[in-house]
Amino acid sequence: MTAEAGKHRGIPWRKWVAAWSQRVSDLAIPFLAVFTALAIGAVVIWASGASVPKAYQGLFEGALGSPRGIAETLVIATPYTLAGLAVALGFRCGLFNIGAEGQFYLGALFAVWVGYSVKGLPIFVHLPLAILVGALGGALWGAIPGFLKARLGTHEVINTIMMNYIAVLMVDWLVNRKGPMWDSTSTVPRTPYILPTATLPQLVPPYRLHAGLLIAIAAVFVVYWLLWKTTLGFEIRAVGANPSAAKYAGMSVTRNFVLAMTFSGVLAGLAGAGEVLGLNRTLPAAFVSGYGFDSIAIALLAKSHPLFVPFAAILWAILRNGAGLMQIRAGISVDLISIVQALVIAFVAADEIIRWLYRIGKKEEIKEVVFTRGWGR
Amino acid sequence: MRLTRPKVLGITFLVLGILLSLYSAARIDPAQRTTLGVGTLGTRDVPAQASLVLIGLITSLSGILALFDRLRRALAPTLVTVALLDMLALMIWAARGSSVDLVGMLAASLRMATPIALGSLAGIWCERSGVINIGIEGMMLAAAAFGFAVNLYLSQWLGPRAIWIGLLAAVLTGGLMAFFHAVLSIRFKTDQIISGTAINILAVGASGFLRRAYLVKAYFVGEILPIVNVPLLADIPILGAIFFQNRPIVYMMLILVVLTNFILFFTAWGLRTRAVGEHPLAADTVGIDVFKTRYVNVVIGGLMAGLAGGWFSLETVGSFEDLMTGGKGFIALAAMIFGNWTPYGAFMGALLFGFAEALEIKLQILDAPIPHQFLTMVPYFATMVVLAGLIGRTVPPAADGRPYEKQ
Numbered sequence: 192m193t194a195e196a197g198k199h200r201g202i203p204w205r206k207w208v209a210a211w212s213q214r215v216s217d218l219a220i221p222f223l224a225v226f227t228a229l230a231i232g233a234v235v236i237w238a239s240g241a242s243v244p245k246a247y248q249g250l251f252e253g254a255l256g257s258p259r260g261i262a263e264t265l266v267i268a269t270p271y272t273l274a275g276l277a278v279a280l281g282f283r284c285g286l287f288n289i290g291a292e293g294q295f296y297l298g299a300l301f302a303v304w305v306g307y308s309v310k311g312l313p314i315f316v317h318l319p320l321a322i323l324v325g326a327l328g329g330a331l332w333g334a335i336p337g338f339l340k341a342r343l344g345t346h347e348v349i350n351t352i353m354m355n356y357i358a359v360l361m362v363d364w365l366v367n368r369k370g371p372m373w374d375s376t377s378t379v380p381r382t383p384y385i386l387p388t389a390t391l392p393q394l395v396p397p398y399r400l401h402a403g404l405l406i407a408i409a410a411v412f413v414v415y416w417l418l419w420k421t422t423l424g425f426e427i428r429a430v431g432a433n434p435s436a437a438k439y440a441g442m443s444v445t446r447n448f449v450l451a452m453t454f455s456g457v458l459a460g461l462a463g464a465g466e467v468l469g470l471n472r473t474l475p476a477a478f479v480s481g482y483g484f485d486s487i488a489i490a491l492l493a494k495s496h497p498l499f500v501p502f503a504a505i506l507w508a509i510l511r512n513g514a515g516l517m518q519i520r521a522g523i524s525v526d527l528i529s530i531v532q533a534l535v536i537a538f539v540a541a542d543e544i545i546r547w548l549y550r551i552g553k554k555e556e557i558k559e560v561v562f563t564r565g566w567g568r
Numbered sequence: 569m570r571l572t573r574p575k576v577l578g579i580t581f582l583v584l585g586i587l588l589s590l591y592s593a594a595r596i597d598p599a600q601r602t603t604l605g606v607g608t609l610g611t612r613d614v615p616a617q618a619s620l621v622l623i624g625l626i627t628s629l630s631g632i633l634a635l636f637d638r639l640r641r642a643l644a645p646t647l648v649t650v651a652l653l654d655m656l657a658l659m660i661w662a663a664r665g666s667s668v669d670l671v672g673m674l675a676a677s678l679r680m681a682t683p684i685a686l687g688s689l690a691g692i693w694c695e696r697s698g699v700i701n702i703g704i705e706g707m708m709l710a711a712a713a714f715g716f717a718v719n720l721y722l723s724q725w726l727g728p729r730a731i732w733i734g735l736l737a738a739v740l741t742g743g744l745m746a747f748f749h750a751v752l753s754i755r756f757k758t759d760q761i762i763s764g765t766a767i768n769i770l771a772v773g774a775s776g777f778l779r780r781a782y783l784v785k786a787y788f789v790g791e792i793l794p795i796v797n798v799p800l801l802a803d804i805p806i807l808g809a810i811f812f813q814n815r816p817i818v819y820m821m822l823i824l825v826v827l828t829n830f831i832l833f834f835t836a837w838g839l840r841t842r843a844v845g846e847h848p849l850a851a852d853t854v855g856i857d858v859f860k861t862r863y864v865n866v867v868i869g870g871l872m873a874g875l876a877g878g879w880f881s882l883e884t885v886g887s888f889e890d891l892m893t894g895g896k897g898f899i900a901l902a903a904m905i906f907g908n909w910t911p912y913g914a915f916m917g918a919l920l921f922g923f924a925e926a927l928e929i930k931l932q933i934l935d936a937p938i939p940h941q942f943l944t945m946v947p948y949f950a951t952m953v954v955l956a957g958l959i960g961r962t963v964p965p966a967a968d969g970r971p972y973e974k975q
Contacts, residue, residue: 239781287761345955348702348761349905352898353948360948364941484769491762524780529773537766541758 216551221492223545224538225506232531236523246521250528253516254509262398264505264512266470270295271504272407273462274482275489276414277333277455281347282495283418284451285431290336290351291459292483293358294329298460300362301328303467303474304372306385317388322406322464329460330453332358337452341445347452355483367476380476391469403465407501410458414497417454427451459486488536507532574643578634581650585628588657592620600664607671607809616664623657626650655923662931673926675810681915681922682821682883683708683893686876687900688907688914689821689828693869694746695909696832697862698845698967699753702764704873705897706771707745711738711877713775716888717783719790719881728791735793735817735878742874743867745771750866754859757971768897776890783888790886793817817879824872829911841865845965848972858972873897902951909964921947 233243254264274291281288288294302325309317336350365372367380374383391402418424429437430447438444462482467474489507493499510532514525538545545551596617605611630650634643659668687704694701715738722730745767752763796819798812811822832838843851844861852858876896881888899921906920907913928943 235777289765339952339956343956345952349898349901349955350952353902353952356895356898356948357945360941360945364939370939484765487762487765488769524777526773526776526780529769530777531773533766533770533773536769537752537758537763540762540766541752541756543756543758544752 219549220542220545220551221494221503221539223549224492224535224542227538227545227548228531228534231534232527235527235530236521239523241521241523246517246523246527249517249520250510250513252513254513256516259398260512262395262400264508265404266399266401266508267512268501268504268508269401269403269407269469270462270466270482271485271489271507272501273410273458273465274486275493275500275504276410276497277329277458277462278486278490279493279495279497279500280414280418280427280458281451281455282490283431284427284447285434286337286340286448286451286455287348287487288333288336288351288452288455288459289348289483289487290332290354291455291462291486292481293351293355294332294456294459295463295466295482296355296358296362297328297332297456298325298463299328299467299474300358300365300463301325301460302389302464303382303385306389306468306472307383309389310386312388314388317386318391318468321385321389321468322461325464325468326457326460329456329458329463331456333452333454333456333459334449337449337455340452341448362474363476366474372474374473382474384473385468389468390472391465399470401465401469403469406461406465410461411497411501414454414458418497423447423450485532488532488539491536491539574634574640577647578631581631581634581647582628583631584654585624585626585631587624588627588654589621589624592617592624592661596620596661596664602660602664603667604660605667605669605672607669607806609805611667614660616660619660620657623653623660627654655927658927659930662927662934666934668930671806671809673923673930675813676926676929677919677923678810679814679818679922680925681918682818683876683879683896684900684903684921685821685825685915685918686817686872686879687897688904688918689824689911690742690746690869690873690876691901691904692828692832692909692911692914693841693865693872695904695968696845696965697841697865698848698965698970698972699750699862699866700760700764700969701746701749701866701869702761702901703745703749703767703771703897704764704876704900705893705895706764706768707742707749707870707873708877708880708893708897709768709775709891710745710771711741711874712881712892713771713778713783713877713888714738714741715874715878716790716881717778720783723790731791731793731882734790735875735882738878738882739871739874742877743871746867746870746873747863749870750863753971754862754866757973760969760971772891775888779888779890790882792886793883815883817875817883820875824875825911825915832911842965845967848967848970852972852974858974862972876900899947899951902947902954905964906951906954920950 229247233247236243236246252260254260274295277291277294278288302321305317305321305324309320312320332354336347336354339345339350340347364370366382367373370380372382374381394400394402394404416424418428426437426442427447427450429440429442430444430451434444437447459482485507489500489503492503492506510528514528517523517527518525598615598617600616601613602616602619603611603613627650630646633646656670659670659673662668687708690704690707691701715734718737719731719734722733726733749760749763749767752758752766753760793815795813795815798819802808802812804812830838832841840851840856840861843854843856844858848858851861877893880892880896885892900918903917903921904914906917907915924943924947928940931938931943932940
């Protein structure tokens with residue numbers, strides 16, 4: 192065998208190793224980001240005089256230590272998955288949908304309205320109708336900033352933030368005392384309860400886990416199919432990667448912006464609908480949310496890939512769900528989890544920090560997901 | 569006839585004016601009067617219906633003026649004056665059968681505008697050098713929390729003087745958060761909007777953690793910064809009561825607006841900053857250190873956001889609540905865009921938002937028949953409308969949001 196042939200044989204092998212080590216290190220970054228954030232969290236716990244093992248043991252036991260804990264983690268992961276998908280889909284089109292929060296509110300509002308006001312329908316009509324109308328509410332709230340971005344070039348970030356506030360205020364007005372949707376028989380400001388025919392059934396009866404989980408799982412595959420198996424998905428990704436190139440290729444950037452934001456709104460709206468139809472069965476004026484920012488984190492952590500979103504959502508749910516027991520065991524405030532989560536976002540978004548910390552080589556390929564471009568002019 | 573932007577604006581004014589006149593003529597009791605107070609100068613009763621009909625007519629007339637191309641030059645001042653009149657109309661309407669003090673309202677607007685104006689100055693400093701800062705909200709929140717914490721713990725030894733050190737701590741906290749943003753977006757070239765979002769979440773977590781772990785243990789309602797009357801100027805009628813009988817951060821804000829404008833447009837540093845924000849490569853070619861300029865500007869912006877944070881916990885209430893900045897950081901961004909990235913423009917935008925807020929509080933006190941949530945929504949709607957270019961085009965710095973790669 193000549194030396195030349197040996198050299199030839201060596202090249203594909205080396206290429207293969209390089210490709211795989213690249214892939215492994217890319218995959219390792221989210222894990223390292225979470226690890227680093229938890230490590231910094233440990234320093235904060237230690238600095239405030241609490242026991243680190245107790246705190247983190249409480250965190251994981253609270254989230255995964257019992258059937259109830261696991262069911263609750265999945266309950267929390269359900270809206271996280273849907274809202275995370277919403278943001279991930281936006282990212283794929285080069286849009287930063289910070290408005291998942293408002294779209295979530297609108298979804299909840301529309302769904303609860305159908306849930307309590309439409310009477311006399313059988314469950315197999317009423318429940319899908321409520322879910323559908325909820326999705327529509329989210330779609331509406333997503334389409335407006337999408338349209339404004341596409342037609343007038345105004346940045347979706349500012350518009351979706353403004354629409355978040357408008358959504359919150361609108362819900363507050365509708366549901367609070369003397370509002371049009373206020374249930375006057377109740378002592379706390381909230382809407383009337385939805386009818387049993389609009390309720391998402393429980394999956395494992397003693398626990399709160401509801402059929403919204405199935406919607407979320409279905410949505411994961413639908414978004415994956417949409418993005419990678421349809422022409423529309425290809426266009427959305429093309430516009431996200433390079434709007435001018437997509438335009439020269441004959442695609443309508445306007446149409447794809449509006450459609451991507453609408454689908455994004457549908458997903459966030461479904462998350463809101465699931466929460467009221469499966470869990471609360473009413474929309475209280477003090478509707479706890481914060482999905483807007485959490486969903487961004489989840490989408491970033493999943494690298495905007497729909498199939499990774501549920502895992503990121505479960506991680507986020509573990510952190511949220513375990514925080515309660517962590518507080519009880521170690522006497523450390525649940526807000527620690529927000530710090531950890533913010534650090535995860537920072538590290539995942541700025542993966543160069545992680546690469547620098549752990550000496551992982553920089554990848555040479557062009558970034559596939561282009562996030563945002565200035566104020567969009 | 570081409571439907572130009574002034575014409576759209578004119579038609580809007582015309583329709584709004586007619587609606588205002590018709591509504592007032594039909595639905596307001598002619599006997600109702602509004603007492604308008606003008607500070608120490610006394611009060612004046614005006615008939616609510618007649619004044620509103622009159623203002624409605626003036627508004628529609630100004631709208632008709634806007635339809636003539638030849639009157640272009642006089643258009644902007646006319647419409648601004650008329651918009652001010654419409655605000656007066658809003659007050660007359662809200663306070664009919666009761667009284668409203670105009671000077672008090674303006675003073676309250678200035679007070680409410682303070683954190684917004686400071687936040688928008690923070691935005692201008694960052695964005696003029698080409699770094700988008702969507703984390704102003706978080707910088708304010710963290711500054712409010714840490715400034716208050718320092719005040720709380722030092723006041724055991726230093727008494728009321730501690731509040732000044734608290735304020736300094738707030739300012740520095742803002743600067744530190746901004747430095748974090750700068751490192752992420754300049755050194756590590758993170759997407760600047762995501763970096764800002766991370767800062768916002770970090771601030772919510774860190775301030776909530778701080779509050780529950782350290783601040784709630786000690787029940788404490790802190791001192792707030794004292795009212796300082798400026799000698800002589802405070803005695804000027806009307807203007808004195810609006811501008812010169814305030815708490816310190818209001819004065820600092822006014823000075824910083826002027827100072828920012830001066831530095832940005834009349835000094836070498838400002839020229840460099842704008843060059844870096846518009847065309848970093850060209851700036852680099854002539855020897856300006858792009859990275860250094862951006863670092864310094866982002867941190868200066870952060871210091872101002874920190875001062876805005878201090879306004880919440882050290883100048884207004886003397887305590888710290890979760891999420892107490894309540895979205896003012898985002899409104900500040902809107903004011904900055906309103907003002908087309910100029911300090912005076914942003915200040916005007918902030919005043920407008922401040923006025924909306926002062927009016928909202930007044931409406932709640934007067935128990936006006938419209939839900940207060942609607943009035944709270946107005947600034948958000950207004951922002952979207954302004955951004956959409958319905959009132960005028962805004963142009964951000966050309967390199968805003970683009971990380972600079974040294975060639």
